[in-house]
Amino acid sequence: MANSICPGCKQPFDPDEGSYTEEGLICGDCQDQRVLDGTDEMSSAGDVVEGSFAGGFAAGFFGGCIGWLLVNLLAKGVETKKGARIGFFSGIAVGFVIRALSAL
Ligand SMILES: [Zn+2]
Numbered sequence: 001m002a003n004s005i006c007p008g009c010k011q012p013f014d015p016d017e018g019s020y021t022e023e024g025l026i027c028g029d030c031q032d033q034r035v036l037d038g039t040d041e042m043s044s045a046g047d048v049v050e051g052s053f054a055g056g057f058a059a060g061f062f063g064g065c066i067g068w069l070l071v072n073l074l075a076k077g078v079e080t081k082k083g084a085r086i087g088f089f090s091g092i093a094v095g096f097v098i099r100a101l102s103a104l
Contacts, residue, residue: 006030051077060087061094 003012007023008030019031026034056075059067060083071084 008033048078049076051075051080051083053079053083056080056083056085057087057090058083060084060089061091062087064088064091 004015004018004025005011006013006018006025006027006029008026011027013027013029015025017028018025019028021031021034056071056077056079059071059080061067063070065088068084068088071080075081075084
């Protein structure tokens with residue numbers, strides 16, 4: 001199989017060991033360097049997952065601390081986690097009000 005020329009380091013490399021990127025196929029060494037630099041798309045911290053505030057809120061509100069924990073373990077969206085936190089405390093507040101009312 002013919003070697004490809006890496007656009008990153010301009011060196012010929014085995015395409016089987018390369019990685020596809022936005023600039024095309026790059027060699028394994030350049031791919032490793034991108035991962036180390038944090039420029040690789042998969043390891044990029046620049047992409048923030050928004051998530052669903054309402055979904056997180058519902059999980060925290062109705063699921064209590066279990067729902068909140070599950071959201072923090074499973075959800076990737078920052079809005080989902082924020083919703084779960086606020087939903088959790090709202091659930092506690094509503095629980096206090098209900099308890100106070102029922103004690104009257
Ligand atoms: Zn390269």
